[in-house]
Amino acid sequence: MTRRVLMGAATATAQANIALAKYWGKADLQQNIPAVPSISLTLQGLTTKTRVRFFADRQPDLVFLDRREASPKERQRVVDMLDRVRSEVGCDLSAEVRSENRFPTAAGLASSASGFAALASASVQALGLNWSPTRLSRLARRSSASAARSLFGGFVELPTGEDDRIAARPLAPADHWDVRFVVASTALGPKAVGSTEGMERSRKTSPVYAAWLEQAPMWTRRIRNAVRARDLEELGATMERSTLLFHTCAITSVPPIYYWLPATLGVMSVVRELRERSGISAWFTMDAGPHVKVLCQAKDAPRVRRALAACPGVLDTKTTRPGDGVVSKVQTAAPKLPRARRKRVE
Numbered sequence: 001m002t003r004r005v006l007m008g009a010a011t012a013t014a015q016a017n018i019a020l021a022k023y024w025g026k027a028d029l030q031q032n033i034p035a036v037p038s039i040s041l042t043l044q045g046l047t048t049k050t051r052v053r054f055f056a057d058r059q060p061d062l063v064f065l066d067r068r069e070a071s072p073k074e075r076q077r078v079v080d081m082l083d084r085v086r087s088e089v090g091c092d093l094s095a096e097v098r099s100e101n102r103f104p105t106a107a108g109l110a111s112s113a114s115g116f117a118a119l120a121s122a123s124v125q126a127l128g129l130n131w132s133p134t135r136l137s138r139l140a141r142r143s144s145a146s147a148a149r150s151l152f153g154g155f156v157e158l159p160t161g162e163d164d165r166i167a168a169r170p171l172a173p174a175d176h177w178d179v180r181f182v183v184a185s186t187a188l189g190p191k192a193v194g195s196t197e198g199m200e201r202s203r204k205t206s207p208v209y210a211a212w213l214e215q216a217p218m219w220t221r222r223i224r225n226a227v228r229a230r231d232l233e234e235l236g237a238t239m240e241r242s243t244l245l246f247h248t249c250a251i252t253s254v255p256p257i258y259y260w261l262p263a264t265l266g267v268m269s270v271v272r273e274l275r276e277r278s279g280i281s282a283w284f285t286m287d288a289g290p291h292v293k294v295l296c297q298a299k300d301a302p303r304v305r306r307a308l309a310a311c312p313g314v315l316d317t318k319t320t321r322p323g324d325g326v327v328s329k330v331q332t333a334a335p336k337l338p339r340a341r342r343k344r345v346e
């Protein structure tokens with residue numbers, strides 16, 4: 001076997017985020033531009049660590065996810081991002097990517113946000129490029145829009161707009177507000193319909209989609225103000241409206257997409273009871289899957305978690321707090337690529 005010549009290596013660690021104001025639907029499928037603005041909270045401890053190494057040969061890129069070789073579909077999404085970075089510097093080095101998720105078993109949280117945020121940062125650093133977080137966020141957004149938000153810690157906004165330059169921006173740091181998300185996992189295994197496919201189906205077939213496009217920007221504004229004012233009642237009530245209307249789009253698509261299970265509805269009802277009977281300010285949100293994430297104050301989290309764990313069909317619960325953005329480290333400095341070989345694509 002011939003020895004491969006290593007040209008640059010870096011690792012990056014990114015954490016998952018949960019949207020308070022949901023992104024659902026694309027204004028431009030090719031450029032992956034969200035149709036609505038969204039706001040999220042990056043979470044501590046739900047981490048993806050990714051190492052990227054570039055070699056001076058033209059072998060096919062190798063991609064390993066959680067120590068197994070990526071499926072052709074998974075690999076293509078990774079290679080598409082690597083190609084964007086390579087075209088930026090005009091290089092044709094081959095890459096080896098190893099990515100591992102440190103998610104608790106059955107946490108039920110998507111790993112694509114933390115995964116593509118970590119990959120964006122590691123691949124750019126491994127080629128010796130020094131991009132701003134905004135530029136990395138833009139790169140991550142093209143692969144998965146929620147990943148654009150995981151570049152930053154704390155409360156993060158991803159606007160929408162007309163062109164490909166859209167990137168997330170920090171709204172408030174992780175220590176701005178000591179809230180908790182209690183995650184109730186209600187199923188094992190991957191979701192039935194991926195979010196990319198689900199939102200396209202909603203856009204093309206749901207009669208409710210037009211109402212979603214009309215309402216969502218207003219809710220994002222209210223959520224932005226509620227985050228700034230640390231107003232949990234206003235944030236929670238608006239967050240629930242956002243998730244309910246996006247799920248209504250999914251349910252009214254043709255064919256319908258039911259992300260919820262009976263346990264999902266059970267947890268939603270427990271959350272309402274916590275508010276109405278116990279006076280606890282707890283608020284639910286769901287993504288493209290059956291798990292429920294409940295926002296509450298830090299002091300109420302143990303009680304909320306006990307109530308969720310007792311709910312039939314809940315397999316696992318976890319309490320998470322606001323977390324930081326991407327952290328990366330260059331392991332082997334890439335040789336300086338001649339300026340003439342650098343192509344500007346933006």
Ligand code: DP6
Nearest residue numbers: 019022023144145146195196287288
């Ligand atoms: C329901 O970011 O996974 O979690 O851009 O097609 O990769 P793509 O979609 P993705 O969608 C996330 C949708 C959501 C809501 C949210 O996180 O805002």
